[in-house]
Amino acid sequence: MFATTDAETAWAFLDATYGARLGINTTVATTDFRHARSDGGTFSVDDYQVPADWRFDSDPLNALVLVQATRGRIEVGCGDDHQYLAPGDVVVRTHGPDLPCSGRAHDTELRIVTLSERSFVEATGGVYDELDGPLRLPSREPRSRALAQAWKRTVTYLTDDVLANPEARAEPLVMSNAERMLAAATAAAFPRTAAPGEPSDRSDATPPLLRRAVAYIESHPDADIGVADIAAAVHVSPRALQYAFRRHLDTTPVAYLRQVRLDHAHQDLRRADPSDGDTVASIALRWGFLHQGRFARLYRDAYGTSPGHTLRQ
Incomplete structure (x- = not known):
């Protein structure tokens, strides 16, 4: 678990972890900024609270990145493909090897889940194994509201009951x-x-x-x-x-x-x-x-x- 209330520390962490270059348009009070990371090795869950206008540019990650908005409005884009998230929305991004991403937001709370492409390919039974080029999904949005809610509950369970449990984290299986x-x-x-x-x-x-x-x-x-x-x-x-x-x-x-x-x-x-x-x-x-x-x-x-x-x- 990584947690900090200091903006500069958080930006340094994100730069080292994601290759993300972030900019703040307004001053962020140390006591208001929040960031916590739960790391599962091949996946991670990052929770952010940023009471400011902010923007980011991120290097390609070769991973699935799922963004869930809790508060505020968020714009996320890769190449010419941009999406706008309102509270409750969740979208998936696939960051190919030549596809950097960027975004901007105001007074936001959001959760970012990063999952390896290998894990996703295995979960789909190898559907994508023989496709050429980077992994692409036909849509960025969930198939239904019910399935989106099921995904959110799964992430909450893994974050609160597994990644927060040292005994569970010590078991490879x-x-x-x-x-x-x-x-x-x-x-x-x-x-x-x-x-x-x-x-x-x-x-x-x-x-x-x-x-x-x-x-x-x-x-x-x-x-x-x-x-x-x-x-x-x-x-x-x-x-x-x-x-x-x-x-x-x-x-x-x-x-x-x-x-x-x-x-x-x-x-x-x-x-x-x-x-x-x-x-x-x-x-x-x-x-x-x-x-x-x-x-x-x-x-x-x-x-x-x-x-x-x-x-x-």
Whole structure:
């Protein structure tokens, strides 16, 4: 977490982090300016409160940058493409390697979420893998208000309950799942239809390849892997892998991986001793389950009892 109430310190931080050159048109009182960063490694959440007229120019980031306005009006532009945000709006920008961005605002509160393009591509099942050039989305705005609200709730949960929790941040699987959760929410909220001529891979992985994928998952339950990693391990495309799991197992690679991890958590709960300090929360985090309530529901659906009951037994 980076936080400051000093404008000069914040501008130096932003310049070092984003390559952003900022200018202030009015004096900013030290006690009024606010900036806080929550860093997830491959993604970050920055919250700003700037009671002034200000402007910025930013170098290309090779990342998805999502801007959510809370107060004030904001103009954001990349090249000749400019957008105006009112409170409650959220837009996504894709900063290609040759596409610097700029903006200006007055008396604003805003949240900026930066997500790696790799994470987004994996969350879309490889839709963009074979497209030439920098990543482009067909629209900057969410597909619907409901999906925009779901995206905002996801970011709030990750910021308040994961990135602010040192125990959660210390678990690699928790952080990798947090990244995938954000990427999936972004992929769901924003249009992702590829450009004309998008490659279509509906070829089915053969059952032997599917068995190899299952074996790979079961031998790497504690590894930071996703659909792209599993597909690469068995030499098929992410789309072919998704299709094979749907056709032959009526599930997805991610759901199968989650079930494997749930089974490991079940075994750990059976072996654990509460007197030694073992808890449901620590075991759930060990296997990458971020939300304790959701873990409990998944566990009860799979084993017919609560994780706490298994631990006490």
